[in-house]
Amino acid sequence: MKLTKSSCFPxxxxxxxxxxxxxxxxxxxxxxxxxxxxxxPNLDRYMASYPMTKLxxxxxxxxxxxxxxxxxxxVGHNAFGAGRVFAQGAKLVAESISSGHLWQxxxxxxxxxxxxxxxxxxxxxLFSDGNVHSHIDHLKAMIEQAKQAGVAKVRLHILxxxxxxxxTSALDYVDPxxxxxxxxxxxxxxxxxxxxxxxxxxTMDRYEADWSMVKRGWDIHVLGLxxxxxxxxxxxxxxxxxxxVIDQDLPGFVIAxxxxxxxxxxxxxxxxxxxFRGDRAIExxxxxxxxxxxxxxxxxxxxxxYAGMMQYDGDTKLPPRFLVEPPTIDRTLGEYLAKxxxxxxxxxxxxxxxxxxxxxxxxxxxxxxxxxxTYVEIxxxxxxxxxxPWMKCAEITDALIAAVRSGKYQYLRVNYANGDMVGHxxxxxxxxxxxxxxxxxxxxxIPVILEMNGTAIITxxxxxxxxxxxxxxxxxxxxxxxxxxxxxxxxxxxxxPFVLISRENPGYQLRQDLPKxxxxxxxxxxxxxxxxxxxxxxxxSLIEAQ
Ligand SMILES: O=C(O)[C@@H](CO)OP(=O)(O)O
Ligand SMILES: [Mn+2]
Ligand SMILES: [Mn+2]
Numbered sequence: 001m002k003l004t005k006s007s008c009f010p011x012x013x014x015x016x017x018x019x020x021x022x023x024x025x026x027x028x029x030x031x032x033x034x035x036x037x038x039x040x041p042n043l044d045r046y047m048a049s050y051p052m053t054k055l056x057x058x059x060x061x062x063x064x065x066x067x068x069x070x071x072x073x074x075v076g077h078n079a080f081g082a083g084r085v086f087a088q089g090a091k092l093v094a095e096s097i098s099s100g101h102l103w104q105x106x107x108x109x110x111x112x113x114x115x116x117x118x119x120x121x122x123x124x125x126l127f128s129d130g131n132v133h134s135h136i137d138h139l140k141a142m143i144e145q146a147k148q149a150g151v152a153k154v155r156l157h158i159l160x161x162x163x164x165x166x167x168t169s170a171l172d173y174v175d176p177x178x179x180x181x182x183x184x185x186x187x188x189x190x191x192x193x194x195x196x197x198x199x200x201x202x203t204m205d206r207y208e209a210d211w212s213m214v215k216r217g218w219d220i221h222v223l224g225l226x227x228x229x230x231x232x233x234x235x236x237x238x239x240x241x242x243x244x245v246i247d248q249d250l251p252g253f254v255i256a257x258x259x260x261x262x263x264x265x266x267x268x269x270x271x272x273x274x275x276f277r278g279d280r281a282i283e284x285x286x287x288x289x290x291x292x293x294x295x296x297x298x299x300x301x302x303x304x305x306y307a308g309m310m311q312y313d314g315d316t317k318l319p320p321r322f323l324v325e326p327p328t329i330d331r332t333l334g335e336y337l338a339k340x341x342x343x344x345x346x347x348x349x350x351x352x353x354x355x356x357x358x359x360x361x362x363x364x365x366x367x368x369x370x371x372x373x374t375y376v377e378i379x380x381x382x383x384x385x386x387x388x389p390w391m392k393c394a395e396i397t398d399a400l401i402a403a404v405r406s407g408k409y410q411y412l413r414v415n416y417a418n419g420d421m422v423g424h425x426x427x428x429x430x431x432x433x434x435x436x437x438x439x440x441x442x443x444x445x446i447p448v449i450l451e452m453n454g455t456a457i458i459t460x461x462x463x464x465x466x467x468x469x470x471x472x473x474x475x476x477x478x479x480x481x482x483x484x485x486x487x488x489x490x491x492x493x494x495x496x497p498f499v500l501i502s503r504e505n506p507g508y509q510l511r512q513d514l515p516k517x518x519x520x521x522x523x524x525x526x527x528x529x530x531x532x533x534x535x536x537x538x539x540x541s542l543i544e545a546q
Contacts (some may be wrong), residue, residue: 001331001339003532008545009508011531014454015404018413018526019445020080021438022073022352023420025463025494026054031477032469032485034428035419038435042443046458046499051510053517053542054495057462061518063088063327064131070164070491072132073352073420074277076461076519077359078329083523083538086327089276089310090131096324097141107307107321108145114270114305115151122265124157124221124284125274125309126199127173130164130490133204133277136173138309140180142272147189154189155263157221158196158232159203162247166470167426167489168240170247174232193232194263195220197252198245204280208295209350210382214283215296220252223299224261228254246426246489249384270305276324278312278363279354285312285319313358315366329362331535333523337411338368342530345403346373348415349392350380355461356415374409380417386430389422390437397441401448411530415461416441423464426487431465446501455502455529459522463492498522498542508543517542 027033059067062075063085075088087095096102115121123142126134139156146154160170174193181191197203203217219225229235235253243251255262265271271288275281287298288306311322337344346356357375358365367373376399378392385391393416400414418434425431442458449456469477469485479485496519500510508528514521524534524541534541 001336003336003340003527003535006528006531006533009528009531012453012455012502012529014452015409015449016411016455016526016529017404017449018080018457018459018522020356020413020415021419021458021460022355022415022417023423023462023464023491024435024460025057025466025492025496027463027466027492027494029477032428032467032488034423034431034465034468035435038432038439040435040439042439042446043458046442046446046501047497050499050501052497052499053510055459055498055521056516056518057460057496058493061085061516062520063091065091065094069131070493071462072491073355073461074279074359077355078362079519080461080522081332081334081360082329082362083333083520083534085520085539086329088327090135092327093138093276093309093324094135097138102323103145105323107323110305110321111270111272111307112146112149112151114268115146115153116149117268119268119270120153120155120263121146121151122155122157122263122269122271123274124271125159126161126204127158127196128161128165128169130161132164132491133275133280134309136177139274142274143184143191147184152188152190154191155194156192157194159199160196160236160247160250161199162489163199163424164490167246167487170236170250171233174236178231178233192262193255194261195224195226195252195254196232196235198248198250200248201250202252203284205283206279207350207354208283209380211283211295214287216252217284218287218296218298220254222265222302224254224264226252226254228256228259228261231255248489265302265304267303269302272307272309272323274309276309278310279358281308281312282318289319313363313365315364326363332360332362333526334361335368336527336535338372340532341372342411343372343409344374345376345409345412347376347378347396347400347403349378349396349417351421352415352417353377356413360413374403384425385421386425386427389418389430389434391418391421391434393418393437393441397445401445404448404452404454407452411526419460419465423468424489426468426489428468431468435465450501450503453503455500455506457522457526458497458499458501460496461519463494463496466494467492500543507546509546510542511544514540514542
């Protein structure tokens, strides 16, 4: 993995810093765009006075099945870190199902064999067609295949989305699904929803930001401990009336008959966690798998056959049993730098820490080289982010500035979570404040990088805060009879900025002949800035020598 010194690009005399503004895209309209509405004089100035282009950050440009698929942090950071586009989980699972490959694997065999010995087969995961963490079609295909294979009893534990799909769309999925289950049910096939709750309330925590979420999910799904309802529909309607929260924040519920939960998880059962994306799948998988487990009081661990849709962590091999082989993301930028003696520094707050480490390094949680890599996590607040839209951007900047000034690192990367995490709340004013907070930090950081003779790249992994109102099919903001907009909590299909900031006359310019450039072109650019040629098969660099 030896890199060759570039004959056209001298190494930047100072550090090269990639600044990922998570969830900050470039929208073609003004309406509902918190990025444009925010007063961000510094970002505006950088964009206007330094070389800038737009990068594709969604769809096939990041390995998703189609160009209707929005981008997300996993595919975005994978593309940044790998310098190439790999077919991603969404695509690999869909292909494995349509080719029938999934049903031939050992993991599926184990799951079916367990259920046929009398255990219940449980499917647990994010219940929508968002295609960021999961897709409801994958779930349906598995239920049908289980029925065909002669499984007698299936229970579903549904995590309501409202973050990758409309913020109050849960019933658009639940109601037709109940009708679908009615059609499947027969005397020898018993299938029902057994539990559920909002994805930001139960089960889908990530990066150990808040284990209590996972505990609440465990109690609901496994132990059947929680408020009881006759159906998911009833639970959703009741909680909406009582709490007025959007789907992702709905409390957990247990479906019960005569006071008895319909589907607790017990010895001899099989459990399939059907999300393909790993960040929010790791903690619940650990809870099912680890014999020694301290994050929360689980009670006796039920002896189940547990399978993930994919293997979520390539380093820790978690979980050991999985249905679809994850993409083999090899020869990442991080690995090249580590093996060529370039010191690296990665920083974010908890909510995005794994994005600049684990996703960036091709879904591996470990370092390539302890000695030359430093990873810093600033603990995130555990509050609704519309209440603290500045999040930890100031603290991250404090640490990053110190790292830049230290002169110890040749390559640094940071993820600022604000545009995305606040964008997901659907709160326009908070998203505007998030952007303004971020702008203040850029005004602190960029001058230090320049002072150190460094180069800064400002970019993003996908859009979010750039579209805070729901759009109709034509791309116009939807308004009801009173002219009110509906909040949009999901990512967008918009491109993202790429701004290259360095001292005068750096000796290179942005290429103009890459109209389809995307996130995967950034890695080669970074290598050029560090004075290396990009390795074989990396997507082309965005710069050329002058
Ligand atoms: O919060 C998340 O899990 C996703 C949206 O589902 O966002 P991101 O891809 O930005 O992490
Ligand atoms: Mn993101
Ligand atoms: Mn997001």
